Amino acid sequence: MLYWTIIFPKHLADLNLVELFSNTIILVLLSSIVLIGFAFISNYGNRLSRSKFLEILTTFSISGYAIPGIILAVAFITFISWFDNSIMNLFEIRNVKSIFIGSILGLVVVYFIRFFSLASNGLKSGYLKINYSIDESAYLLGYSKFKTFKNIHIPYLKNTIMLIGILIAIEIIKELPITLIMRPFNFETFATQAYIYASQDLLEAAAAPSLFLILIASFFILITSRYILKD
Amino acid sequence: MPKNFLEIDNVTFAASAKSKVNNVSLTIENEGDIVCLLGPSGIGKTTILRTIAGLEKIQSGIISLKNKVISSKDVHVEPENRNISLAFQDNSLFPHYNVLENIQFGAERNKKKKKDLTIKEVIEFLHLDHVKEKFPHQISSGEAQRAALARALLSKPDLLLLDEPLSNVDQSFKEEIQVKLKQVLTDLKITTIIVTHDSYEAFYLGSKCGIILDSQLKQFDDPYNVYHFPNSVEVVNFLNRGILIPAKVTGENSLESDDLGTINGNFTKRYPKGSDVQLLLQPEDLEHDDQSNLKLEVVDRKFRGTNFIYTLKTSSDLLIPVFVHSHHMHQHEIDEKFGIKRPINIDHIVCF
Numbered sequence: 118m119l120y121w122t123i124i125f126p127k128h129l130a131d132l133n134l135v136e137l138f139s140n141t142i143i144l145v146l147l148s149s150i151v152l153i154g155f156a157f158i159s160n161y162g163n164r165l166s167r168s169k170f171l172e173i174l175t176t177f178s179i180s181g182y183a184i185p186g187i188i189l190a191v192a193f194i195t196f197i198s199w200f201d202n203s204i205m206n207l208f209e210i211r212n213v214k215s216i217f218i219g220s221i222l223g224l225v226v227v228y229f230i231r232f233f234s235l236a237s238n239g240l241k242s243g244y245l246k247i248n249y250s251i252d253e254s255a256y257l258l259g260y261s262k263f264k265t266f267k268n269i270h271i272p273y274l275k276n277t278i279m280l281i282g283i284l285i286a287i288e289i290i291k292e293l294p295i296t297l298i299m300r301p302f303n304f305e306t307f308a309t310q311a312y313i314y315a316s317q318d319l320l321e322a323a324a325a326p327s328l329f330l331i332l333i334a335s336f337f338i339l340i341t342s343r344y345i346l347k348d
Numbered sequence: 349m350p351k352n353f354l355e356i357d358n359v360t361f362a363a364s365a366k367s368k369v370n371n372v373s374l375t376i377e378n379e380g381d382i383v384c385l386l387g388p389s390g391i392g393k394t395t396i397l398r399t400i401a402g403l404e405k406i407q408s409g410i411i412s413l414k415n416k417v418i419s420s421k422d423v424h425v426e427p428e429n430r431n432i433s434l435a436f437q438d439n440s441l442f443p444h445y446n447v448l449e450n451i452q453f454g455a456e457r458n459k460k461k462k463k464d465l466t467i468k469e470v471i472e473f474l475h476l477d478h479v480k481e482k483f484p485h486q487i488s489s490g491e492a493q494r495a496a497l498a499r500a501l502l503s504k505p506d507l508l509l510l511d512e513p514l515s516n517v518d519q520s521f522k523e524e525i526q527v528k529l530k531q532v533l534t535d536l537k538i539t540t541i542i543v544t545h546d547s548y549e550a551f552y553l554g555s556k557c558g559i560i561l562d563s564q565l566k567q568f569d570d571p572y573n574v575y576h577f578p579n580s581v582e583v584v585n586f587l588n589r590g591i592l593i594p595a596k597v598t599g600e601n602s603l604e605s606d607d608l609g610t611i612n613g614n615f616t617k618r619y620p621k622g623s624d625v626q627l628l629l630q631p632e633d634l635e636h637d638d639q640s641n642l643k644l645e646v647v648d649r650k651f652r653g654t655n656f657i658y659t660l661k662t663s664s665d666l667l668i669p670v671f672v673h674s675h676h677m678h679q680h681e682i683d684e685k686f687g688i689k690r691p692i693n694i695d696h697i698v699c700f
Contacts, residue, residue: 247443251442251443253401253403253436254434254436254441254496254499256402256426256427257401257433257434257503258428258433258453258456258457259431259458261428273443
């Protein structure tokens with residue numbers, strides 16, 4: 118890939134690197150925030166309520182990782198077409214064609230179904246290291262549930278959060294079927310750009326976006342290994 | 349409305365079917381009083397503390413603090429709103445903060461409340477100066493326990509609950525810490541409930557002691573009374589500071605034992621003449637006398653620093669403990685004969 122990128126610099130020059138990079142990063146950031154946010158809600162909720170029902174629900178919600186991305190995307194489109202129409206009819210939205218299909222929102226929702234297990238399980242193992250007596254000590258020092266979460270859990274889990282974020286980022290930047298099917302019109306990432314060129318047999322042109330994809334993923338893997346060591 | 353500082357009225361404390369203490373009624377009358385709870389492991393002492401702190405709910409009874417109901421069947425004030433501190437027996441320091449930062453968490457609470465105790469003073473008296481920059485995983489369990497105690501003390505609670513606060517602390521400065529802890533708690537008028545299995549610690553620190561046995565609060569009284577006037581055979585057996593020997597009441601102030609002969613003293617309860625009783629004999633009840641004709645065989649000798657506790661065997665194979673000052677020149681070896689001063693006079697005679 119490096120060879121092709123070097124001997125065909127025109128393909129590299131044709132790439133809109135800034136746009137591809139920003140699109141990839143926007144998806145990574147949005148998805149990471151949503152996934153980690155919901156993983157916190159689910160794990161801390163479980164911790165507070167110790168409810169069996171919530172635990173079963175969480176276990177069910179992480180099963181998305183077992184479903185291939187393309188099946189998930191097609192199933193989502195089928196379901197969401199009906200749901201989208203119902204929402205737009207209910208609120209009489211006429212100036213938007215679709216809320217979820219072909220939007221970043223829809224893309225993030227499908228990423229969520231697919232990668233929630235990464236965030237939830239990662240956070241669960243982080244929480245296993247925090248003894249309940251730590252929470253109880255905080256309450257007895259006058260900390261509310263939220264303050265305990267903010268001042269005790271978050272600082273303690275910051276490495277775990279970073280690690281989960283990086284793992285999600287690596288998964289998302291290389292995720293192809295979901296991004297390809299669900300992305301907004303003309304919204305390309307390094308992965309989709311590489312696929313488009315490759316599907317047209319322009320392997321030399323596909324080399325540069327693929328190389329960037331590998332570089333970004335490698336960068337994240339390097340940081341991951343640093344955090345694993347630190348943790 | 350209750351007028352006591354803390355009132356526990358007919359509360360059943362239960363964390364599980366095994367760890368359950370039924371129908372406990374207990375009061376702490378004044379702010380600054382220290383109460384100790386004694387009992388064997390797993391009896392539910394920690395559950396009592398956790399419930400008072402609000403970490404467990406109650407199904408029956410009422411707990412009131414400063415004339416406000418904090419726990420009942422219908423009321424449950426959350427732990428963070430009770431201003432009660434609990435120092436756990438196990439390490440409950442925040443693992444990602446060092447010892448000093450952990451202690452500062454305590455000082456952050458009730459910042460405006462005036463109590464003349466600084467972080468520096470607490471660190472000094474609990475011997476934490478050399479570990480204050482270390483993280484919880486880098487210190488010993490005794491140091492962690494003292495750090496948790498420091499944090500709890502500095503939080504200036506209305507009620508301080510200490511769960512085996514010095515169980516992991518080195519013997520070398522355990523006594524020193526006990527003295528200073530009592531001084532601080534008394535000076536600052538911090539009402540405290542201490543759970544411990546060390547009866548000497550409880551007798552020293554507590555103005556009152558509660559004995560928990562068989563899922564019940566068996567006795568709640570002054571330490572002196574708990575020791576000298578135990579109200580049940582179970583308390584005697586738990587404290588393990590004497591034995592019960594069979595005797596017959598022979599008069600208003602006397603009884604007769606087959607092994608020891610006549611024993612005189614004041615009965616704590618009235619018994620009809622001729623009734624058979626179990627007499628509580630504590631190590632300090634009998635006096636040693638080399639010249640006495642009542643000789644018993646020595647089967648064991650424990651050196652306790654200030655004293656020896658001799659275990660003597662009677663003619664009917666009862667094992668009786670006898671206290672002898674360690675300066676007593678004549679030490680008796682195992683199997684030797686040991687004289688008991690006659691007539692035997694016991695200040696207060698406790699029988700069951």
